[in-house]
Every structure is written in structure tokens, then in C-alpha cells.
Amino acid sequence: MKLNELRDNPGAAPKRMRVGRGPGSGKGKTAGRGIKGQKSRSGVAIKGYEGGQMPLYQRLPKRGFNKPNAKKFAVINLGLIQKFVEAGKLDASAPITEDVLVASGLVRRKLDGVRVLAKGEITSKLDLTVTGASKAAVDAVAKAGGSLTVTTPAAAE
Numbered sequence: 001m002k003l004n005e006l007r008d009n010p011g012a013a014p015k016r017m018r019v020g021r022g023p024g025s026g027k028g029k030t031a032g033r034g035i036k037g038q039k040s041r042s043g044v045a046i047k048g049y050e051g052g053q054m055p056l057y058q059r060l061p062k063r064g065f066n067k068p069n070a071k072k073f074a075v076i077n078l079g080l081i082q083k084f085v086e087a088g089k090l091d092a093s094a095p096i097t098e099d100v101l102v103a104s105g106l107v108r109r110k111l112d113g114v115r116v117l118a119k120g121e122i123t124s125k126l127d128l129t130v131t132g133a134s135k136a137a138v139d140a141v142a143k144a145g146g147s148l149t150v151t152t153p154a155a156a157e
Contacts, residue, residue, distance in 0.1 A: 019031035019032055071112040071113070072111045072112050073111060073112055073113050073114065073115035073131065073132055074107045074108070074109065074110055074111050074113070074114045074115070075114075075115050075117060076101065076106060076107060076114060076115075076116055076117070077116075077117050077118070077119035077120050078116065078117070078118055078119065078120045078121070078122040078137055078140055078141070079119055079120015079121060079122070080106060080120065081096075081106065081116070081122065081126070081128075082120060082121060082122050082123060082124060083120075084104055084106050085124045085126070089104045089105065089106070090104050090106070092124040092125065092126055094127075095127040095128075095129060096126055096127060096128050096129070097129045097130075098110050098113065098114045098129070098130055098131065101114060101130075112131070113130065113131025113132060113151075114130045114131055114132070115130065115131060115132035115133060115134075116128065116130050116132070116133040116134070116137045116148065117133075117134050117136075117137055118134055118136035118137040118139075118140050122140050122141060122144045122146075123144055124144065124146070125144060125145040125146045126141060126144070126146035126147075126148075127146060127147050127149075128141060128146065128147070128148045128149065129149045129151060130148070130149075130150060130151070131150070131151055131152075132150060133148050133150050138150070
């Protein structure tokens with residue numbers, strides 16, 4: 001197969017119907033919009049309008065709350081850390097900080113800090129220092145003979 005032989009599957013991209021292009025097209029004159037009325041005109045926006053009845057999205061109660069200053073953590077699992085150690089991308093003997101995790105490529109960016117979760121197995125003895133961790137993750141690292149230190153995130157200046 002060559003680049004010039006690439007084709008879409010038959011029927012995958014049907015031709016666009018050109019409306020309002022004369023009676024021979026089958027979609028001429030009113031272009032399938034019927035006669036008169038709001039929907040036959042251009043610039044119409046009646047998405048959630050229910051003919052004057054209170055629209056559904058307004059009848060339902062409001063719930064929940066989005067915290068405007070919520071902390072956003074970069075989340076990593078113990079199994080992934082173990083995989084990076086085995087691949088030689090992380091040095092298990094040296095202390096592992098958030099900057100080391102970013103440099104290794106395990107975390108793209110720190111955001112408000114790195115949080116470690118306990119998914120996956122950890123067998124290496126690690127010395128981790130991160131912003132947050134689940135109780136199960138702390139226990140799993142301790143069980144493997146390592147230590148997981150949790151620092152509190154610094155207040156944003």
C-alpha cells in the first residue's frame with residue numbers, strides 16, 4: 001500500500017447535501033425548511049426552548065459545588081513507579097522527589113503537587129517524598145521496606 005492508494009471506506013464520508021440550489025436538486029426553493037415560521041429563517045437559536053413551558057434544564061434542582069481554589073494533583077500509582085524502577089528510569093537507591101518523577105517522565109507536570117495511590121504492586125525499597133499519598137500507598141511502601149514522606153503543599157503566593 002502506498003500513500004496515493006489510501007481511500008476512505010465506501011460510504012464513510014457521504015457528500016454534503018447542497019440545499020437551495022434550484023428545483024432539480026430536490027432540495028431547492030425552501031431548502032427543506034418548510035414555509036414561513038421561526039425555523040425557516042436564518043439566525044435561529046431555540047435549543048432548549050419548550051414553547052414557553054419551563055425548560056427541563058430549569059425545572060431540575062441545582063446540585064453540587066465546584067470549589068474555585070481546589071488543589072489539582074498529578075496522580076501516579078505505585079505499580080507505575082515500580083515499572084519505571086525496573087526499566088531503569090528511576091534510581092531506587094536515591095531519594096525520589098517530585099522533581100525526579102518529572103525528570104524521569106513519569107509525571108508530566110507537578111500541578112499543585114504529586115499524589116501517590118496504591119494501585120499495583122511495589123517490591124523495591126524506595127524513599128519517596130511527595131505532596132500527598134493514600135493511606136494504603138504509605139502502608140504498601142512501608143511493607144516493601146521503604147518510606148513515603150508526605151509534605152504539605154506550600155500556599156500559593
